[in-house]
Amino acid sequence: xxxxxxxxxxxxxxxxxxxxxxxxxxxxxxxxxxxxxxxxxxxxxxxxxxxxxxxxxxxxxxxxxxxxxxxxxxxxxxxxxxxxxxxxxxxxxxxxxxxxxxxxxxxxxxxxxxxxxxxxxxxxxxxxxxxxxxxxxxxxxxxxxxxxxxxxxxxxxxxxxxxxxxxxxxxxxxxxxxxxxxxxxxxxxxxxxxxxxxxxxxxxxxxxxxxxxxxxxxxxxxxxxxxxxxxxxxxxxxxxxxxxxxxxxxxxxxxxxxxxx
Numbered sequence: 001x002x003x004x005x006x007x008x009x010x011x012x013x014x015x016x017x018x019x020x021x022x023x024x025x026x027x028x029x030x031x032x033x034x035x036x037x038x039x040x041x042x043x044x045x046x047x048x049x050x051x052x053x054x055x056x057x058x059x060x061x062x063x064x065x066x067x068x069x070x071x072x073x074x075x076x077x078x079x080x081x082x083x084x085x086x087x088x089x090x091x092x093x094x095x096x097x098x099x100x101x102x103x104x105x106x107x108x109x110x111x112x113x114x115x116x117x118x119x120x121x122x123x124x125x126x127x128x129x130x131x132x133x134x135x136x137x138x139x140x141x142x143x144x145x146x147x148x149x150x151x152x153x154x155x156x157x158x159x160x161x162x163x164x165x166x167x168x169x170x171x172x173x174x175x176x177x178x179x180x181x182x183x184x185x186x187x188x189x190x191x192x193x194x195x196x197x198x199x200x201x202x203x204x205x206x207x208x209x210x211x212x213x214x215x216x217x218x219x220x221x222x223x224x225x226x227x228x229x230x231x232x233x234x235x236x237x238x239x240x241x242x243x244x245x246x247x248x249x250x251x252x253x254x255x256x257x258x259x260x261x
Contacts, residue, residue, distance in 0.1 A: 183195040
């Protein structure tokens with residue numbers, strides 16, 4: 001199975017501008033290719049030479065793959081829907097780099113960007129825990145996704161993890177995590193249960209973020225620290241109650257193994 005590890009990036013001002021320009025160009029290129037395909041241009045045999053973008057060839061290839069994937073999904077929904085389907089447009093800045101085009105060295109990640117019209121690799125500092133170093137050194141790495149979270153740049157790195165094979169006698173319950181619905185469980189008897197309220201969680205985060213901004217503007221650091229602690233306690237309590245509810249569901253259905261997806 002494939003899992004993801006997130007590491008925070010610490011680029012300087014110049015590298016931050018390079019990365020954000022690359023992410024913006026990446027999204028723009030994918031949207032442009034999707035629009036071309038909708039307007040009748042065949043992109044099945046398109047190559048990087050046919051793509052006019054200020055991106056390294058590795059990222060251009062990834063743009064083509066992403067555009068093809070979006071078109072496949074769009075056509076599938078279009079065939080199965082009787083109503084008008086809106087063309088998907090990517091808005092959130094990000095870029096995908098395959099495992100052949102980035103390297104993790106100690107506390108740095110190297111990947112290509114465009115500098116003065118030429119593809120060059122840059123090295124960006126990051127903080128990688130001992131556990132993450134062990135995972136990256138012993139696992140086959142997949143695609144790296146660079147995104148903006150808050151005011152920070154983070155890299156989400158996919159890796160292959162060995163899945164313990166459960167015996168045929170094991171009663172297994174699957175649990176899937178999400179945003180709109182924090183958790184969903186599926187039991188062998190085909191019963192499905194939803195846990196938590198994603199909208200409520202987002203409201204709590206948004207509420208305390210607004211309070212932080214208000215207190216920071218009023219220059220009240222003690223109030224900021226106080227509400228930070230309160231927000232953490234509330235979210236920790238919500239997560240604890242959800243985990244307890246999932247375990248109780250597993251006990252009620254005589255489940256011996258819980259698999260997280």
